[in-house]
Amino acid sequence: MLMAAITHAQQINYVKGKVIDKKDKQPIIGASVVIIDKDKRVIKGVSTDIDGNYSLPVADKTYRISVSYIGYKSTTGVAIDRPVINFQLESENNQMEEVQIVSRAKAATGSGMVIDKRDQTSSTVTIDAKELEDMQAASIDQALQGRMAGVDITASTGDPGAPMQIRIRGTSSINGATDPLIVLDGMPYDITIPSDFDFATSDENNYGQLLNIAPSDIKEISVLKDAAATAVWGSRGANGVLVITTKRGSIGPPAISYNFKGSYSKQPSPIPMLNGNQYSSLILEEFYNAGRQFSTTEFAKEFQYDKNDPYNYYNYSNNTDWLAAITRVGYLQDHNLSISGGGEKARYRASVNYFNQNGTTIGTDLNRISARVNLDYVVSEKIRFTSDFAYTHIDQNALYNPLGGRDRIRETAYTKMPNQSLYEYDEYGNLTDNFFSPAATAQGAYSATFNPLAMASAGINHQLGERITPKFSLQYKIIPELIFNGSFLVNINNTKVKTFLPQIATGRPFTESVVNTAFDQDGDSFTMNTSMNLAYSPTLGPKHNLIAFLRFDSEDSRRASQYLLATNTASSFLTDPSVDSRTNLSNSTSSAFNQSRSVGLLATAQYKFLDRYIINAGIRGDGNSKFGAGNRYGVFPSISTRWRISGEPFMKRTDKYIDDFSLRASYGKSGNAPRYDYTFYNIYQNYGFSYLGNAGVYSTNLELSNLKWETVTQSNVGITLNMFKRLYIDFDLYRKRTTDLFYEDLAVPTYNGYSTVDMNVGTMDNQGWEFNVTGTVMKSQKFRWDMSFNIAHNENVIREVSPLYPRENKGRVTQNNVYKVFVQENNPFGSFYGFKFKGVYKDKNSTIAVDENGNQIVGPNGDKVYMRFAYPSIDYVFQPGDAIYEDINHDGNIDYKDIVYLGNGNPKITGGFGTAFTINGNLKLSVNFSFRTGYDIINGTKISTTNMYSFNNQSTAVLRRWKKEGDETDMPRAIYGGGYNFLGSDRYIEDGSFVRLRSLGLKYDFAKNLMKRIGMKSISANVIVENILTFTKYTGQDPEVPIKLNGSNTVVDNSTTPPIKTVTLGLTANF
Template sequence: MTKKYTYSIFILLCCLLLSSIASAQQINYVKGKVIDKKDRQPIIGASVTIVDKDRRVMKGVSTDIDGNYSLPVNDKTYRIMVSYIGYKSTAPLAIDKAVINFQLESADNQMEEVQIVSRAKTDNGSGMSIDKRDQTSAVGTINAKELEDMQAASIDQALQGRLAGLDIAASSGDPGAPMQIRIRGTSSINGAVDPLIVVDGMPYDITIPSDFNFATSDENNYGQLLNIAPSDIKDISVLKDAAATAVWGSRAANGVLVINTKRGVLGPPSISYNFKGSYSKQPSAIPMLTGNQYSSLILEEFYNAGRQFATSDFAKQFQYDRNDPYNYYNYSNNTNWLESITRIGYLQDHNLSISGGGEKAKYRASVNYFNQNGTTVGTSLGRLSARVNLDYTVSTKIRFSADIAYTHIDNKNLYPSGSRDANVRDVAYTKMPNQAVYEYDEYGNITSNYFSPATTAQGGFVYDFANSRVLGTYNPLAMALAASNQQLGERIIPKFSLQYQIIPDKLRLNANFQADINNTKVKKFLPQVATGRPFSEAVVNYAGDSDGDSFTMATNITLAYTPTLGKNHDLITFARFDSNDSRRTGQGMFATNTASSFLADPSIDGRTNQTGSAYSSFSQSRSVGLLVSAQYKFMDRYIVNGGVRGDGNSKFGPNNRYGLFPSASVLWRISGEPFMKNTTKYIDNLALRASYGVVGNAPRNDYSYFNTYQNYGFSYLGSSGVYPSNIELSDLRWEKVTQSNVGLTVVLLKNSLNMDIDVYRKRTTDLFYNGIAIPTYNGYSGVDMNVGTMDNQGWEFSLFYTPVKSKKLRIDVNFNISHNENMIREISPLVPRENNARITTNNAFKVYLQENNPFGSFYGFKFKGVYVDKNSTIALDENGNQIVGPNGQQIFMRFAYPSIDYVFQPGDAMYEDINHDGNIDYKDIVYLGNGNPNLTGGFGTAITFNGNLRLGANFTYRTGYQIINGTKINTTSMYGFNNQSTAVLRRWRAEGDITDIPRATYATGYNFLGSDRYVEDGSYLRLRSITLKYDFSKNLLRRIGVRGLSANIMMENILTFTKYTGQDPEVPVKLSTFSTVVDNSTTPPIKTITLGLTANF
């Protein structure tokens, strides 16, 4: 019996032992502690993850305040790994015990190495990154991390002055205003001049067809890159020469801006939140006259013109008669109209992202909310965007990616806002300052009603229906607050990619498919209160509603073959097919005199005098391309790259629908030669590059090849007719851009000093010109033609230098400079050579398309000062002798004899008599300048202390271009009832006065002819940004339980050094045949202070 119990107990103990052994072999839970290897302190918030054999994350947890963790384990094949920002991640470890502790090592050195590697790659957008040292063409690259602290609505704002050859200028300081981007100058007269934008290997359409109507809105009113949140961008490359842009064909004739967005990385889920809040204000405005000074000026104008002001219909507005209380209270003010429409702007920018993944699948998802209230009343921008990037490795041969991006834009602009309109800020500068903003009653009590009389001494509101533009004057604040001009945008872009290793490491297939669905709505409303016009007029309660939809499908298939040829030979062959199909539809309705100022829908019936119209449009285009290229490298010293691109485009007729465009480039690595072996201690890379290539450019009009017809706006006997609107153009040819480039790359001192020097020449032949006039008896008004040749040539230099690099201190310096010369070399005699400006009228500059002159050149008179007295108006010949008439009479200087024959008087503006004939006319017109900058670039520095405190500053500059100061013209003319700047306080008043400001004369004389008096040098140097950033210590992070935390403060556009007398010298060229750089009082770039906070979990 005893033995029986003994055996039973023995068997039970064996079972318990076996059970314990089994449980020891399959751990159900693992726990431990994570500490810093150096200071032995616990790490709070470290990510501890369980991964499978493919490194897919199965479970994860963050360490607690004491660095402890605990995780369940369901499979004996699982591994455990730990990661944390600022530390080296551990390799996956087998879970062979219940307690596993980790000691993490600082990753400071590793972080520096990663930064070096990231700068060593360039991307042309094809998905094939090439070592920068092997790049044979002109490509500039910047990591978006260098821009992440800047506060910008779009990435092009942050890129100003950061890359050589990339000239970016703001069109306005209002929210949502676009940046004008030029790569190596302007290469077309009125064809496409914007660079191609490529996002994650696919074209990103930003162009608007010339025949497409977005509620008659100016295309410059809609920012190009607003749909891409800067926080989603990883890096940016600029492809500048033809060899680099060849992969993108005809759409890349003006260069390429390649943007790569952030993607998921191996590791546990990582959550990042970033907030930026900004306070902004405008730079100081031009000082204007007060109401009292203005009233005195008007009286003087009438007196000098020999007119009786007291008999004027509007004399009551300047008499300040208390017996007329209504006019007295409403016209006895000192209103600063510009101040009334200016406010403090603010901005908030929230970004939330999550990323992570294992060996098989990686992901990144982000959402961005951006809201900005502009410094001009009535302007704002709201953006909500989301992006999801997914990567999945099916096997060692197949990789699949799926991306989707969505953006909603709500952009509120001023009405009116077009370049041809009397815009709100322009009116605010010149609005009579004695007029009240809000109406006073007859008892002197101010009311809540805007004071918007139908007409004043200055005139009234005028709407030009024929040209859809606003003229005249109005109450600027009423217009800014009551009128609306809203643009709503919805854009969704799904993209799918497949990468197949047909022969691993040798033959690879990349296939991309993308759909781009874009909707833009424009809503405009002009209520009666903004115009002051009577309700019976057609212009009252003008409402417009339009809708534009575009759908684009783009595909590209790339086959890359990299055979193994031996130790000293490397070959990459490349074949690529692209296709792009685009459809656009638009419809809109416009109506006037709606029933109420609160009814902004144009479909609502009006009261009286209602007018209206509706339109619809459709356009479609298709392009295809095939590229075959190869790059061969021998002994890591000699590299040759060559290719041929064939492009086809539906915008051409069958005779010229397809074009063939070759490109070639070479590189000689001088530093690899045997005679340089003793310099390897100092020279890391010294390479000479050369490239040549041709790229085609297609016209903007989708239907140049077709005979097209339009409905006539009127009917006859109940039927409406049609008329021909476009003549068939069978022989329109490709606009060709031929570019040659020679460059030198220098890398010294263990990659601490990087320099690139490039010299280029870019020639555009067969320039497009839209609408050359032809005789109207054939039923057409104009045709599109190839008309000439334009050159751009110049040089670029860029430098990145790290003179100090240690754990305690790091200093980085960057500098770039670019020079470009634009010149028209040949132009067809069929092209109109000059604009329609009449030199016999004030405020008119001639613009010529002239061979051997830059595009955008303008001409006018030479201003010499002011006639001091009567004797100074005597006409003199070239020897300084008096000119006498046929009867011996004394001749005084005249203007436009004999058609006008105005005799200059003391106090009038004096213009140089070039031919000394005593008559100022077209023979005295001379070249005054052009708007193409001679030098552009930027420089900056970043100083990092102890690895966690960073001070950075960046400057931008543009030099050698001329601006027509339109604001100065309007505020110093003293010709009518417009308010003037305080500069006119030094005007000529009596004989003997020596001054540069002519006399005041009402509607008389020629004191503000187009002359160099209003042409100013626009050169400037701007402190673009200065940033102070602090990364909080690891000890603090442990206590608060986050993986990373940083804060920064940044100031933008704080200082500008310039001789320009306008509010700001950053004025871009408007794209048209006779464009000039004119400052028309748009909102200048704003000064901003931004606070930022970034947290990682």
């Protein structure tokens, strides 16, 4: 036994050596060196150290050695015939630059139409996820803000799990889809909002489906922008394509990586509000200006301040900061563990992620558990197989929003009377633990007002989500020049929503139906995608290169939902809507089912001559079940070219400093399908009355059998310039025109039996330019300075509007706080219209109407004509201290004829810039900014906090209000329930332009020799602060406000939770 052991030990030999770059002879740090057996299975492996050295035991003379490193050609199957084997790896530019012109996502699995990046003829932009790995983000789109030219990303709110809104080259549809297609590892990733989703009563912020993809699993992100780039994805790519490639295993021993991020966050400073004493004085002034006697009897409990009545005195003599009461410091923890490796035959990567975030508003949090397994297996030289499996569990608590209002709790917190207590005092003046939620106050009753803290703490809005996504792919090399790829994906998604409104949150009596309202909704979706393609790359000689590509796609999507609503359950602890109601009110139930199918066939080819002249042409046919039989199929062509000028003989002298100088051009069409299913059917409902005891039915809509594809036609010209192997510049000009726009609710004569109809009419343009530059300013062994800058301009214009569009009705305004939003030729989509605010009438004389020459207008009897509002329907005469609105036609009457264009929410300029300094290869300081300019915001918070019209609290801005004749100010008088001082006007339209410091980070990689001593590959630590500085003139909470998703395309600040400021500490360990 002893001799056998000694003999075995003597058979174990070691092989060592060094791995260097073949060109510059520099050591390659972290290269994978593995020992493999005759079946190409990995036996043992190491990574090269800081000097490129390696050492491995060899137990069998038949073993061989392989070396690989990202960006270099691998050396495989080298016989171990000597104790020292050195390797020189050759750079493989194609591997690093390989990109798919129209099917970029296939690069991860080696299938699809793969070409060199230097040969792409379309407009695309790619970012490596390594550039984003130090940022803290719940979803990858958060980290992309300001990083890509022409890609405008805004946060919907600052609450956990809230999605980002993505627009690529503007908004190209009015009532169709506007979000880009998400492609994950070569297959469409369903984030479609259900067709029965009601934007008027629901919260679209719940649809942040990119939350299901852990950022730590992502390798790179590409954005396809023009028609040639998006051709492979057909109609679904009409708004651009966001391609996400996840990480996969590589040859080598098991590599274990752990990453932790922990952060604290807080909201930016809120708008300062009046305290209790200032508020009380304001209310008295409102009543005085309204000519009303403030009755201490009518509002005794709120304003009497009588210590002899301790209950009301203590409950209504406070200085409560309601917004501070529902705000807290948020925290976050993010853990990710992964293992990867493999041999020549099989490779694997598995990861698990746990993400937990407590929001900065009480009652908001997000928990996510996700897992992903990616497997690659080489069956033979001709057959390769991949299998991916992803699972995500999301547990989210959001604010309960009464009546479906968006962030109604924060809006109420701003305007809640500050003299009211958070918690109830008893009749002896003792503070209790009960929320103070009276049935009614001077401000009204639920739902007009409520205790925001009680609603945030006790109201339930709980959402559970489960998503399972298995995917299988097969690659078969029929002949070396002809490769078949087939993929099959199933996306199974279940979402459960439970909301409950307890009595304590409303303050209403237990007998009322609104109390203890319980709602449960269960939604399931099942999507099946298949893809099959053939790629043909014949050998045509050194001057010619041809790639032909044929692809077929299909999708079958089914969605089902059901909900149960019950009111007035017996107890606040009975949150299930299936329980009996106290007042025997009937429960409400509903269910829905939707199914849609689509197919697509693409034929495309790319030809290159002399490595200088490149042309790509393709044609795509799409079919979609959302259309009637006559228009179900659409055909969309595309063509793109590239001329590499730097390859011309006359440019030979520039080879030393110009790596690539090319002109690009593309033209193509794509289609867009409607949001709704079954548009070509008549939908029937029960009629609410009976005749002779028989119930009836009626048709609710016209049959839209002639509805057809929206067509997006896009042209693009661009320049690519790469210099000194360190400077990369791209510039693009584009024009995108959408014709046959989907218009909803167009007026038709009622003798048809219907009042409105949906149809294809209208044209919209988006045109602009994009500029992107990245480069390395300085580079040495001890110091590196990188920089990046991108900027994009987009102009959106409506070119044609249907003659059936009800323009006249869109223009009339007869009440405060109303803006008109309608579609008009030569103005952008999302424009808003209203009055021009000119100041405040300082005295009686200033209220006299004047003509266009500034002369006072005199009536027929010689009397002075005073300015009026909405004569003769309302006929309000403006008084000193009232708001002045511009009388456009100088008729002395402010009415719909004085409504003008005020602005729109589409940014004219977007972009970002950043820089990074790396010292000694292990200390990195990075800074990134983003900016948006030239867009307008309706400051809804300003409207509600400066109108001085009711018992609502107001901001400290009203302290400069008009109080007596002669006062010159821009703040009108306070008047309870009267006047028209807050009509929709440019008084509340503000420029939302901003420049924001998105991130400031410092990262340190611990020394390699230290890692070697403790048996680890690497450890890095970093600290990053985000959103700490914002430069803006906007006076609201925050200028980053998303476009509303209800078809109006407007930007309104309604007190949603603003983007938060965050400090994050991170640690990454690789074993």
